[in-house]
Amino acid sequence: MATVRDVALLAGVSPATVSRVLSGRTAVSADAQAKVLTAVKALDFQPNSMAQGLRLGRGTSVALLVGDIEQGVYAALTKHIQNALVELGLDLMLFNLGHREERLLRFLERAPSLRLRGVIIASSDVMPIAAIKAALLGRGGLLLSVGQKWQRHGVTSVVQGDRAAVAGAVRYLIDQGRAPVAYVGRIAGSVPGSDRFAGYRLALGQAGLAVDPALVWDVAYRYGAGYEALSRMIDAGTAVRGVQAGSDELALGAIAAIQDRGLRVPEDVAVVGLGNMEFASHTRPALTTLSEHPELIADKVREIIRSAEEGRKVPALSVIPRSLIRRQSA
Amino acid sequence: MATVRDVALLAGVSPATVSRVLSGRTAVSADAQAKVLTAVKALDFQPNSMAQGLRLGRGTSVALLVGDIEQGVYAALTKHIQNALVELGLDLMLFNLGHREERLLRFLERAPSLRLRGVIIASSDVMPIAAIKAALLGRGGLLLSVGQKWQRHGVTSVVQGDRAAVAGAVRYLIDQGRAPVAYVGRIAGSVPGSDRFAGYRLALGQAGLAVDPALVWDVAYRYGAGYEALSRMIDAGTAVRGVQAGSDELALGAIAAIQDRGLRVPEDVAVVGLGNMEFASHTRPALTTLSEHPELIADKVREIIRSAEEGRKVPALSVIPRSLIRRQSA
DNA sequence: AGCCGCCATGAAATCGTTTGCAGGAACCGC
DNA sequence: GCGGTTCCTGCAAACGATTTCATGGCGGCT
Numbered sequence: 138m139a140t141v142r143d144v145a146l147l148a149g150v151s152p153a154t155v156s157r158v159l160s161g162r163t164a165v166s167a168d169a170q171a172k173v174l175t176a177v178k179a180l181d182f183q184p185n186s187m188a189q190g191l192r193l194g195r196g197t198s199v200a201l202l203v204g205d206i207e208q209g210v211y212a213a214l215t216k217h218i219q220n221a222l223v224e225l226g227l228d229l230m231l232f233n234l235g236h237r238e239e240r241l242l243r244f245l246e247r248a249p250s251l252r253l254r255g256v257i258i259a260s261s262d263v264m265p266i267a268a269i270k271a272a273l274l275g276r277g278g279l280l281l282s283v284g285q286k287w288q289r290h291g292v293t294s295v296v297q298g299d300r301a302a303v304a305g306a307v308r309y310l311i312d313q314g315r316a317p318v319a320y321v322g323r324i325a326g327s328v329p330g331s332d333r334f335a336g337y338r339l340a341l342g343q344a345g346l347a348v349d350p351a352l353v354w355d356v357a358y359r360y361g362a363g364y365e366a367l368s369r370m371i372d373a374g375t376a377v378r379g380v381q382a383g384s385d386e387l388a389l390g391a392i393a394a395i396q397d398r399g400l401r402v403p404e405d406v407a408v409v410g411l412g413n414m415e416f417a418s419h420t421r422p423a424l425t426t427l428s429e430h431p432e433l434i435a436d437k438v439r440e441i442i443r444s445a446e447e448g449r450k451v452p453a454l455s456v457i458p459r460s461l462i463r464r465q466s467a
Numbered sequence: 468m469a470t471v472r473d474v475a476l477l478a479g480v481s482p483a484t485v486s487r488v489l490s491g492r493t494a495v496s497a498d499a500q501a502k503v504l505t506a507v508k509a510l511d512f513q514p515n516s517m518a519q520g521l522r523l524g525r526g527t528s529v530a531l532l533v534g535d536i537e538q539g540v541y542a543a544l545t546k547h548i549q550n551a552l553v554e555l556g557l558d559l560m561l562f563n564l565g566h567r568e569e570r571l572l573r574f575l576e577r578a579p580s581l582r583l584r585g586v587i588i589a590s591s592d593v594m595p596i597a598a599i600k601a602a603l604l605g606r607g608g609l610l611l612s613v614g615q616k617w618q619r620h621g622v623t624s625v626v627q628g629d630r631a632a633v634a635g636a637v638r639y640l641i642d643q644g645r646a647p648v649a650y651v652g653r654i655a656g657s658v659p660g661s662d663r664f665a666g667y668r669l670a671l672g673q674a675g676l677a678v679d680p681a682l683v684w685d686v687a688y689r690y691g692a693g694y695e696a697l698s699r700m701i702d703a704g705t706a707v708r709g710v711q712a713g714s715d716e717l718a719l720g721a722i723a724a725i726q727d728r729g730l731r732v733p734e735d736v737a738v739v740g741l742g743n744m745e746f747a748s749h750t751r752p753a754l755t756t757l758s759e760h761p762e763l764i765a766d767k768v769r770e771i772i773r774s775a776e777e778g779r780k781v782p783a784l785s786v787i788p789r790s791l792i793r794r795q796s797a
Numbered sequence: 798a799g800c801c802g803c804c805a806t807g808a809a810a811t812c813g814t815t816t817g818c819a820g821g822a823a824c825c826g827c
Numbered sequence: 828g829c830g831g832t833t834c835c836t837g838c839a840a841a842c843g844a845t846t847t848c849a850t851g852g853c854g855g856c857t
Contacts, residue, residue, distance in 0.1 A: 229561050
C-alpha cells in the first residue's frame, strides 16, 4: 500500500506538503498541489485511517448501541443513522445489546480502546449513562440518545413526541365514543414507555375520566403480550371499547385476541398502535397507528453531529412530532 | 488516558515488558507480570487500538455489507454475526447498501483506508467481487459471503440449502395433491433466487411435470408483489392449487390475494413461504414455511474466521439445511 | 538599496504500541 | 571453573500520518 512518503517521492515534494494538500487546511502552491494530486491518483493512495487516528487522537467511528436490531423500529433507525454518518465521513460501529446487560458491559469494556468519536444510544432500556460517558473518556466525544430522553443526565436527546401523540390518539378514541379505553404497553423501567402512558393519563384527565387499573397493562412490547392482555380483559368481563397500544406488535396481538373472542375491530373494540411498522398496513383490518419518523431523527442527528464538530452549541432536546395514521382498526 | 509508558513507569519496568505481559506471547517473569498487572489496574489502562492497528498493520473491524437491514432476514443475520464477532474480539462496521449501487461505491472508496480485517457480504444482489477484494487490499483480509454463494469467484460462502429445501417443499405440495404449483419469487439477477427456482424445477421434473410459464412469476421479495402475482393468476383463470413463494412476505401477500378472491387457504390453494419470519406464526392461517437459521450461519462464520486467523484452511462452501415448518397454510 | 513581512516548504518530532536485537544473569553439564 | 544454553529484560526502531518550527525566497515599502 502506498504511503504519503511514496506519494511525496513521486511528486518530488515532502510528506508534509502531501498532507497539507490532502487536508487542505494550509495554503499550498498550485504547482505542488497539481503534482501531489496526480501522484495520489497514480499510486491510488489511500491514507491509513489508523495512523491518522493515532496522530489526531480520535477515530472516525461512532458506536451505535441498539436495543434489538431485529425489532423494526431499531432496524429503521440504524439504517438512517448509518446513512447520516456516511455523509459525515464517519463509520458506524454496531453493538446490538439485545436488552441484555452483559452485552452492555462488554461494550463498556471495549469502548475506551476504540477512541470513539461518539456514542449513539438507541434503546428503550435504562442505561448507566455515567459509565458510558466514562467509556468515551473525555476527548470531546459526543454522546447522544435517540428515541428516549436522558436530559436529566445531560445527554443530548432526539425523540419523538410520544406523550402528545398518545394523548391525541386517546382523545380521538374517546371522541369517537370508544371509552372506556385501555392502555397496553411498557410503563415502568422505560422512559418512552412512561412518557406514552403519561399521554394516556393526560387525555383521560382532560376528558374528566379516571384511570382504571383494570384497563392498564404494563407489559413488554411483544405480540403475545398484547394477545394475552386483551384475552384476559375480555374473559374477565371488563368493559373495554378502545385500546391504545404502546407498539404495533402489541396492537396486532390485541386485535387477534379480540377477534378470537368473536368481537369485531373496530366496531366492538377499536385499536390504535404506535410505530407504523411496515406490516401494519397489510393486516386485516389495516392498523390505525401513530407514525414513526426514523429518517427525520437521523436528519436531526446529522445536524447535531455537524454542529458539535464545528463547536457550535447543540439543543439538549429535539422533538419530532408523531401523527395519527387512520386506517381501519380505529 | 494512560499509556503503556505510564504503566511501565509505575510498575518499574520498560514499556516492552508491559506489552509482553499484555499480549502474553513471550515469557515474562512472575514478578514483572504481577507488577505490570497491578499497575494496569491502578491506572485503568486501555491500550489504544489505533496505535495497535498501526503497528500491527491491521485493524480489528470487520465490515458487514448488508442488503437492507430493515428486512428481517438481514436484521437477524446482523445480530448473530455481531455476536460472533464480539466473541472473537472483533468489531462490526455496518454498511447498509439498501440495494443501491451508489452505497456500494461509497464503501469501496472508503474501505481501503480502514485496513479491514475482513468483509462479510450479506446481500442477495450481484456484487463486484473483484473490486471488493481490491478494497481489502491483500493483507490477508478475509472475504466471505453469507446467504449467497460466490464460489465461482473464490469467495468463502456460508449458505442455506435453498435448492434442496424448495425441492422438498414443492414435492410436499404435490404429494398433498396441490398441483399445479406456482412459483413466485426472484429468479434472475439473484443467486439464491435462481437456486430456489432450480429446486422448484427439480421437484417438478421428478414428479414428471412440466414447468408452465403461466405459473412462474419473477418478482421482487415484497408483499405487494405476491399479492399482485396471485391476483393476476386467479383473475386470468389460471388453474393453481399450490404456491411456493420465495419469501414469507411474498407468501403473505399471496394469501391475502387468494382470500380477497373468496378462496380459502389451504383448502383451495395451499401456500408455502420461505424464511420463517417472526410474524409468520401469527398470521391467519399461520404460515407454513421453510426455516431460517441465522444463528447457525453465524456459528459457522465464527468458526471460519477463527480457523482463518490460525492459518488453517477453510471450506469454500458450507451449507446449512432448511427444514419445512408445517403450520396451517399448506 | 535595504529592510520587513509574508508565504510556501522541508526537517523532524510526535501520537502509542510492538518487536528485533543484544546484553546480562542464572543455570546446566563437563 | 568454564563454555554454552536458556531465560528475561531494555533499548531503540519501526508503523504512517500531522504539525510545529525554522528557513529560504520573494515582493513591497520606505
